[in-house]
Amino acid sequence: MNYRCFVIWIFIIGFPLIGFGQSEAVDEEGMSLPEFSLVDLEGNTFTDEDFRGSYLVLHIATTWCPFCNAEAPYLQELAEDYQDRNVKVLIIDVKEPQGLVKEKLQDRFNFTFPVLLDEDGKVAASFAPKDALPDLARDEVMLASNMLIDKEGKIRFMSLLDSKNFDAKLVALKAKLDEVLEED
Amino acid sequence: MRSWRRISLCCLALFLLSSNTVQEKHWLTFLSQEINLNANAEFIELVFQIDPDMHIQANKLTDPNLIPTKISIDWPAKLEVSPPQYPNQKIMRLKGSEKELQVFSGKFTVKYPISHRPAGVYTIRGKMHYQACNEYKCFFPRTLNFRFLLNID
Numbered sequence: 001m002n003y004r005c006f007v008i009w010i011f012i013i014g015f016p017l018i019g020f021g022q023s024e025a026v027d028e029e030g031m032s033l034p035e036f037s038l039v040d041l042e043g044n045t046f047t048d049e050d051f052r053g054s055y056l057v058l059h060i061a062t063t064w065c066p067f068c069n070a071e072a073p074y075l076q077e078l079a080e081d082y083q084d085r086n087v088k089v090l091i092i093d094v095k096e097p098q099g100l101v102k103e104k105l106q107d108r109f110n111f112t113f114p115v116l117l118d119e120d121g122k123v124a125a126s127f128a129p130k131d132a133l134p135d136l137a138r139d140e141v142m143l144a145s146n147m148l149i150d151k152e153g154k155i156r157f158m159s160l161l162d163s164k165n166f167d168a169k170l171v172a173l174k175a176k177l178d179e180v181l182e183e184d
Numbered sequence: 185m186r187s188w189r190r191i192s193l194c195c196l197a198l199f200l201l202s203s204n205t206v207q208e209k210h211w212l213t214f215l216s217q218e219i220n221l222n223a224n225a226e227f228i229e230l231v232f233q234i235d236p237d238m239h240i241q242a243n244k245l246t247d248p249n250l251i252p253t254k255i256s257i258d259w260p261a262k263l264e265v266s267p268p269q270y271p272n273q274k275i276m277r278l279k280g281s282e283k284e285l286q287v288f289s290g291k292f293t294v295k296y297p298i299s300h301r302p303a304g305v306y307t308i309r310g311k312m313h314y315q316a317c318n319e320y321k322c323f324f325p326r327t328l329n330f331r332f333l334l335n336i337d
Contacts, residue, residue: 064251064315065322066241070281095324104249135209136323144322166320168281 031155034126038092038116041102046090046116048153055087055180056149057173060124060142062094063104067144070168072109078170078177079113085181086151089113094124094139132160146173148180156180211238211316211323214330215291221336223303227295228265228334230255232312239287240314242273246286250315251325255294257310264300279319306334 033056037047059075061068079089093101093115106115118124121139127147128138141160148157157176159167167173215231234240243253259265271293273286308331315325 062322062324063249064325066247066250066278066283066285066317067320067322069247069249070278070283108249140324143324166279166281168278168283171280 031129031158033149033153033155034123036118036123036126038118038123040114040116041098041106044114046114051088051090051149052153053086053151055082055085055151055177056147057082057087057089057177058147058149059089059091060094060127060145060147061091061105062143063096063100065144067166067168070166071144071146071170072105072111074169076109076111076113078174079111082177087177087181091115092118092123094118094143095121127155127158129158129160146170148173148176150180151184210326210328211235212240212312212314212328214312214328214332216332218333219335221298221301221334223301223337225301225336226297227269228298230294230296230310230332231291232294233291234289234316238316238318239274239276239285239289240316242286242288243270244273244286246284250285251313253288253312253314255310255312257296257308259308260306262300262302262304263298263306266297266299269295269297301336303336306336308332308334 033048033051035048037045039045057075057078059068059071061072063069075089075091079087082089090113091105091111093105095118097119098117101115101117105111118139121137124142125138127145128141133141146157146159147155150156157173159173212232212234215233216229219228219230221228240253241250245252253270255268257265271288274289276285276287276289277283278285310330310332312328312330313325314328316323
């Protein structure tokens with residue numbers, strides 16, 4: 001009898017958990033900046049609310065990602081070029097410890113913008129568009145992607161969907177950013 | 185009672201499998217499940233096949249941030265095996281960037297020099313730690329566990 005109860009409990013508890021770790025996907029139409037609260041390399045907490053009212057260029061990275069490393073200097077350049085136009089830049093590093101990220105990203109590229117630590121990948125996963133690369137974990141889908149988020153928190157550009165070719169110099173993103181700033 | 189025990193264990197196994205499958209997708213296959221060596225053979229050759237349009241970082245990299253491919257094998261104590269010889273790296277240039285990467289792609293062979301080879305049949309286990317990318321995306325590092333049968337005449 002105990003074993004029957006055990007099996008029933010496995011079904012009751014187990015099946016809802018099968019999808020755990022593949023967080024809610026953002027609808028492709030009208031995607032918004034998901035809620036988050038993450039800590040940067042100095043221990044300061046940042047939330048999505050801190051970026052409302054500004055344009056946000058967001059890059060999801062890891063230290064070992066060659067695309068992210070190639071793009072890093074151009075991301076810093078973009079931050080400097082657009083800093084007077086109400087544009088903020090942010091990196092969310094996925095599933096890596098603070099020391100490693102500081103050494104391999106911050107100390108190497110001297111970013112003047114925050115690098116936040118998404119230690120369990122849940123925030124990165126929450127950006128993943130529905131049905132994109134369904135055979136991958138949701139946090140993996142977002143690696144090396146770029147996003148442009150407007151002042152109202154709407155995602156206006158996502159390189160995962162719009163760019164099949166690597167764009168280290170962020171040409172497409174900057175073109176969209178200029179377009180969005182023109183609208184303003 | 186025993187059948188319920190079996191069912192419960194199966195359910196548990198299925199649950200664990202289902203919740204982890206997504207992370208376990210691999211981008212390469214180990215092809216040398218059985219290797220036959222004669223007494224004069226100098227190398228044990230392990231062949232791997234990387235999926236089309238994918239590449240993995242090579243074993244030696246110029247960028248210290250990247251993760252090199254590394255194979256570790258539990259060799260039986262009876263065999264004398266030297267460190268592996270990896271194939272020539274391919275150079276890949278990232279589109280829209282001057283950055284060059286050292287990678288492996290397609291089918292590649294890793295050779296292990298063997299100097300002492302007593303006859304016998306050995307079951308050998310190994311692991312390859314690698315980090316894969318395609319032309320526009322990179323994936324979390326993975327460890328491929330593999331096993332092969334080594335027959336020495």
